[in-house]
Amino acid sequence: MTRRVVYGLGVWATVACTAMTIASIIMPRWLSYNYHDKLQYSYGLHRRCSSVKGTCDIFPRFKDCVGDKWSFCSMWRTIGFLMSFAVVLQLCTLVTFAVVLLGGVQARSSGWKIICPLLLLSGVVQCIVMSIVAFLFDHDDRFFEGWYLDNSWILCTISWGLLVLTSASILGTALYLPGEGGYELIPNSQYSGHEVEEEE
Numbered sequence: 001m002t003r004r005v006v007y008g009l010g011v012w013a014t015v016a017c018t019a020m021t022i023a024s025i026i027m028p029r030w031l032s033y034n035y036h037d038k039l040q041y042s043y044g045l046h047r048r049c050s051s052v053k054g055t056c057d058i059f060p061r062f063k064d065c066v067g068d069k070w071s072f073c074s075m076w077r078t079i080g081f082l083m084s085f086a087v088v089l090q091l092c093t094l095v096t097f098a099v100v101l102l103g104g105v106q107a108r109s110s111g112w113k114i115i116c117p118l119l120l121l122s123g124v125v126q127c128i129v130m131s132i133v134a135f136l137f138d139h140d141d142r143f144f145e146g147w148y149l150d151n152s153w154i155l156c157t158i159s160w161g162l163l164v165l166t167s168a169s170i171l172g173t174a175l176y177l178p179g180e181g182g183y184e185l186i187p188n189s190q191y192s193g194h195e196v197e198e199e200e
Contacts, residue, residue, distance in 0.1 A: 004101065004108060006173045007115075011097045013166040014119065018090040020159040021126065024152035025083050028056060030133055031143065032150040042150060045080040072140055075132055082129050083156070089122040090163075112174040116167045123163035130156050 024030075028044025042049045048059035065073035093115060100111030133153055137143050 003173070003177060006170060006177075007097060007101055007108065007111070010115065010119075010166050010170050011094065011101075013162055014090060014093050014097065017122075017159040017163050017166075018087065018094065020155040021083065021087050021090060024155040024159070025080075025087070027152050027155075029150040030152040031137060031147055033147045035146060044152065045076070045083060072136060072142070075136060079129050079132055082125050086122050086125045086129070089118055089125065093118040093122065112170050116171045116174075119163050119167035119170070123160040123167065126156050126160035126163070130160065 025045055028047040028049045029042050030044060032042040033040050039051050041051075043059060044056075046059065047056045049056040060073040060076050096111070096115050096118060100107045100115065103111070130153065133156075134149065137147065137149055
């Protein structure tokens with residue numbers, strides 16, 4: 001049976017993962033380009049920034065998709081959608097944690113059946129995002145020497161790894177920890193037998 005402290009640790013881990021996921025979406029630092037150790041360009045999910053111009057533009061735009069070898073624009077937009085979906089899943093997980101923690105022993109004894117799949121699904125979604133970005137980095141011609149996977153990609157990687165680890169930990173405690181102490185229901189037969197003895 002999963003105990004309150006385990007769920008509490010799971011909440012903090014999920015909050016940390018949600019913060020990292022949101023930060024990776026906001027920061028335009030998924031792929032960056034350095035020249036002579038100076039940051040020149042960086043790609044975010046929705047913006048492309050240039051330290052040369054000192055501005056950030058909407059990305060990807062139509063002209064960025066011309067001669068698109070790997071359907072880069074479609075894949076990049078898919079990445080943005082999946083990351084937003086991951087945030088929704090993580091927020092749903094936090095709400096589920098709250099319901100389970102406030103629901104008493106019975107809710108804690110079965111709440112893991114909902115929480116673990118949500119955590120795992122969110123982790124898998126972000127793992128897919130990480131893999132797509134890494135694939136584009138390795139195979140798309142626009143990324144050459146000097147480009148590298150930046151902070152947003154790293155945050156995404158840490159987030160999905162922690163989500164999967166949290167899901168596995170909660171599942172393990174649910175299966176192997178002994179049950180919580182609490183009140184047990186007394187069978188009705190004990191009452192009826194006692195009443196019969198008193199009548200006699």
